[in-house]
Amino acid sequence: MAEAVVSVVLDQLVSIAREGLEQEARLVKGVKKDVAKLRSNFQAIQAVLEDAEKKQLNDARVRDWLEKLKDVSFDMDDLLDEWVSAIFRSKIQKQLDREGDQNAQVVNRNKKACFPMPTSSFCICSQVKRVGVNRETAIKIKELNARLDIIANEKQNYSFTQTRPIKQLERQKTTSFVDVSEVCGRENDANILIDNLLWESGDEDRGLTIIPIVGMGGIGKTTLAQLAFNDNSVKTQFETRIWVCVSDPFDEIKIGKAIIEGFEMDARNFVELESIVQCIHKCVRGKKFLLVLDDVWTEDQEKWEKLKYPLMGSEGSKILVTTRKKEVAIMMRAESRIMNLDVLSENDSWSLFSKLALFEREDCTGVQEIGMEIARKCKGLPLTIKILGSLMRFKKTKTQWEDVLYNELWKLEDVKMKLFTPFLLSYYDLSPLEKCCFSYCSIFPKDYDIDKERLIEMWISQGYFNCKENPEKAGQACFENLAMRSFFQDFQKNDGSLELRNDGSIELCKMHDIVHDFTQFLTDTECCIMEIDNVKDQLDIESEFTPFTSHSFDRKVRHSTIVLAFKAEIPSSFCNIAKNLRSLFIMCSRNATFNLGIVFPHLTHLRTLTLSRCNISILPEEIGKLIHLRYLDLSGNRTLEELPNSLCNLFNLQALRIFRCSRIRRLPEEMGKLVNLRHLHNGQCGLLQGLPKGVGRLTCLKTLEDLVLRKNINNGYFSIGDLDKLNNLEGSLSLHWCGNLDVGEAEKANLKNKKLVVSLELDFGMTFEDTRNIEDEIIILEALEPHPNLTYLSISNYRGETFSARWMSSLSNLTELHLKDCESCESLPPLGQLPSLESLDISYMISVEKVGIEFLGIETEDDSEMIKSSIVSFPKLRNLRFSHMNHWKEWDGNAVTRKNTSSRIMAHLHSLEIERCDNLEALPNFLQSTPLQYLSIKSCLMLSEYCQKRTGKVWAKISHIPNIKIDYRQVQKDDFIQDYNDCSKNIVEL
Structure with a gap:
């Protein structure tokens, strides 16, 4: 851990030198020289830290030396951050003052009498205050330099070996999450x-x-x-x-x-x-x-x-x-x-180990026997085999394999350390920042669903990727490397479905209990998890291997998780550690209560604050005093109605999460002061009336989830034209109340230039007028053309009679499409030629009566002749769903199969769901040629009736499907009729 903390401080010092911020303290003698000396000392210490981290396992003196180094490093990081923040805040205030003066001059021109502002006096006061801040900072830098001098000199007492940084190997993206067939031997x-x-x-x-x-x-x-x-x-x-x-x-x-x-x-x-x-x-x-x-x-x-x-x-x-x-x-x-369950046999152990260690390795000469010896050291435990097998994937030479086999760590005598030896071998193979990112995960309770996006933002808030141009990308690479080393498992999507993915798009994961114990072993007293109920005020750690005891309530604790039980409160003893905390993660039951106003004044060095689903109704003004704060998660607080204006004083804030704060109506007016904000997660805030105008000045913004578009917008609200200034937006964007737009306004959005926005929702609902111009909505939809990189698109509450936007057919990368509540549309757009579309969901299209061959993207000269002799339609579609289309009577694709024997329609269709389509009488013939595996028919009176007979044209088209559900009940093919009759009887009885 010391290695990573020193690395973070060095990043700060390099950044200060690069930006020339030492010159901001030029009125204080010697500051630039002291900063240079700090950098030199830290670099000298950094060269021996890898060896020191290993020696501290058996040497208490080295462990104490590292503790002192971490303490001074944390203090230095806090001081440098305060210094840079003060300089930065001064620059922002100057800019705001200039803008205010310009606005005041405009107002004063229209007044008969004008009283001049004492701007010169203000500037003098500001300069005096600034000199005072710089002098105080300079004195603290000297004091910390003196402490660091002593630590640097003491390193000579331990005969540390200097190490050179190892160049990180380039890893293939396609192997980020390898299916290692974990059931070897099972x-x-x-x-x-x-x-x-x-x-x-x-x-x-x-x-x-x-x-x-x-x-x-x-x-x-x-x-x-x-x-x-x-x-x-x-x-x-x-x-x-x-x-x-x-x-x-x-x-x-x-x-x-x-x-x-x-x-x-x-x-x-x-x-x-x-x-x-x-x-x-x-x-x-x-x-x-x-x-x-x-x-x-x-x-x-x-x-x-x-x-x-x-x-x-x-x-x-x-x-x-x-x-x-x-x-x-x-x-x-x-x-x-x-x-x-017993341990794996030696053969099964080697089988699992080799699948990982020798993955994509052509030449195994010389390493196979060494690998077998390493596999034997795993004692048949699959988790240990996975950890070491994942480590050996990155060892290319025989010497590197022998270094692992004969490593001194295998000789550790401490029982706990012997248990963690395989993990230590993999841990010491990480870069300093990867070590820090991994050990940071000890802040999560066991079995916690770790959200990858949140985790990366939390890493960034701790300064782990401070000097990176794209810290999110660096965090993603770090996550993938840790995943490849089997430190994470149970990868899944946010909808809860377990699924290993090869495209790096995992959203949730977990840590194995023993891996979690290992992170707690690494963080020792730096991280603690407190479980507090309504009876006792004590520390309760969730680990059979935990080193924590009650003495963890001291200044060494830097990251803390508090789990509040029913009607529990944060204990007063928490204030003993609060002032040095860099992370605070509060989890609470529905009725837990705590006074944030009392807690906040003690959190003077906090970088990361998670208050998700904590039943907060008021966020105190004291939040504005947490000047180091980079990450604030308030998501899921459904009674929170507003954010205090003081929030806008958090100039360092990088990520603000108010996702599912459903009662928030408006954000603070001065949001434009948060110039370092990179992520505004404001999705599913149903009452949010719009964003402040100042959001348009947040040019660092990469994430902006929801934008409500107001009619006859005034200067107080963010308008769609302001999107053009936010050139770094990426990921998901939802535009609500698109029906409020004028045609000219829609063109100002310039969405087609947002090449990093890959998910787009266009919602035309929530207008407060009785009538809407349908022709205008058609033009507005055309004007909201996205970049061709789009992979997800949702269009809802659109009132046009057709989807005539020319750009819809050119979305070559689109994989998922939702069309819903478009009540005036009488036909579906020609989607069959979208080459990448995998999932299509069409719902509440109540005016559609027929789905014909135009839906397949097939052009005709007249009703009988096909232009093309060979037809490919929906080439990658896997999931198709129709729901709540009560006027839909006909699904016609038969002409294609009659006239064209070489047609390939929905050749990869895996699941089909049809719900609440009562008038649909038949299914198209081409379904017989699809590889459908799952069919679900829910509350469709006519289709359900035809299916129960197990004869006729409808049954012939679906009889090849292995899994069929009718009205929520799984049916067996052999006893289909009996099961369906039983289900119908139960429904009648209910």
Whole structure:
């Protein structure tokens, strides 16, 4: 950690020299010389830090030396940041004063009498104040230099070896998240587990079977459970599948809510356990479900039975439990069904190791035998094998492989350190900043869903990529490298679906429990997690390996997470560590309360503040005093109505998250002062009336999620024309109330020049007039032409009768398209020729009566002759959904298949969903030639009726599809008729 902290400070010093900011203190003698000396001292120390980090494992004196170095480094970083911030704030204020003077002069010209402002006196006062700040800074720099001198001299006592920086290898993007086939050696275990889940035994406890998987940490229990959970035969067997991460402590309310949400119900309003168990009982009634409880620790039978009893009574349902403790299975009275997971055999260990270590390696001569020896050191633990196998991917020579095999770390005698040896080997192979980014993850509780985008913004707020031109890109590369080294797992998208991706677009991930323990081992007293309930005021750390004790309440704590339980409050003892905190992450239950106004004055060095979903209704004015703050997350505070004006004093702020703050109506007027703001996450703020005009001056802005376009806009609001100034925008952009625009205004947006905006939502709704000019909306849509790089597009509430915008057919990179609530449109646009389109969702297009061959992008000379003899339509479409199209009667694509034998239509279609299309009578013939795997028909009276007969034209077109759901019920092909009749009977009875 010291290595990374020193690196951050050196970045600051290099930045100061590059910008010539020492000259800002030219009135104070010797400042430039002192800054140069600081830089020299830090560089000399940096050269030996890699060796020092390793030696401190066995040498307490080195550990103390590193602690002193970290302390002075943090203090120096804070001082330099204050200095640069003061200079920067002065420059911004000067600019604002000049603009104010210009505006005042314009106003004064129209006045008969004018009183001159004492600007000269103001400038003199400002200069005196500035000199005072510089002198104070200079004195502190001298003091810190003296402390650093002592530390630099002491390094001679430890015989450190200097190391040269290792050039980072260029890695291929396509291998960022390799599917390493984690089930090596588990095939038999997987088959047995799946058979147990599918087996309808007669000894269930009131219809409920519990199957425990027991094994030591890192042995692959969760992986095996995931394999069974996602097996196709298991999916078919159970009507509902729910996955809940339990961990320690066993929180019945939290687990109960997760189960309710697994049944697709909203559990946010449940507070008492009694109401939760009643709801669970109603949810499970008559449903066959599979519930996975991952990582259970509690042996408290009373806690378990509170959740078990409401789950009973549903015949054939199963609960799959993963645990490290056999006592848990005995407590659950499931010892007869225990699956004891053993370590991998030597052959299976080598198989898994080699898949990673030798990935894309053509010549394995000389390293294979060394690799087998390394694999044996992993003792058959899959997690350890993955960590070391991922490390060896980057070792190119035999010597490098031998360095790992014979590394001194294998000789560590401390039990905890021996456990972490494989992790230390991989950790020491990282760059200093990658080490810091990895260890920073100790701030998250166990089993926490880590949002990659948030994590990268938090890294940046700590200054880890301070000198990078594109810190987000550097953070992305760092994340990918850590992922490739198996420090992250369970990659998924924000919708919760588990999916390994090769394009780097993972949104959520987790850390394995043991990897998380390792991060806490690395951060020692620098990071602490406090769990506070309404009874006690104490530290409760979530780790069996944690080094933390109550003495963590001291000045060495730099990053803290506080988990507030029901009706809990932040303890007064927290103020002892608050003043040195650089990160504060508060998580709380629905009824937790705390006084932010009391906490904020102590957070004088805070860089990162997360208050997401903390029930905040008022953000105190004291927020403006946190001058170091770079990252502020207020998302999910649904009772927060406004932000204080003092927020605009946070000149260093880089990321502001108010996502899902649904009651916020307007942001502070002086938002334009936040000139370092790079990310404004303001999506799903339903009452937000618009953005302040000053947002148009935030030229660093890369993220602006939602923009409300007001009619007859005045100078107080951001207008669509102001978008033209924000040339660095990237990612997602949503434009709301597009129907309010004048045609001329729409052209000012210049969206076609926003080449980094890859996701666009155009919402024409929310106008307050009875009539809207339909012709104008057609022209406005044409004027809002995006860049061809667009990959996602949503158009909603559009009133035009056709989608005639010429640019729609030229979006060659578009992969996902949503058209919804376009009530006046009578036909669908010709989308079949979009070459990259993979997902298409069309809903509430109530005027559409026919979907014909024009939808396929096929041109005709007349109604009978095709222009093209060979037709390719929707070449990459995988997912297609139609919903709530009550006037839709005909889906015609038959002419294509009749007249053209070489047509390829929807050749990669994987799933088709049709919902609430009551008048649709038939499906097109070309569906027979598609590789459809999933078909869902919901609340479509005529189609459902035809399908139940299992004969006729409709059935012939879908009979090849292996997975079919009719009205929310999975049906088996062999007993289709009986299942459907039973379902219909149940619906009638209900």
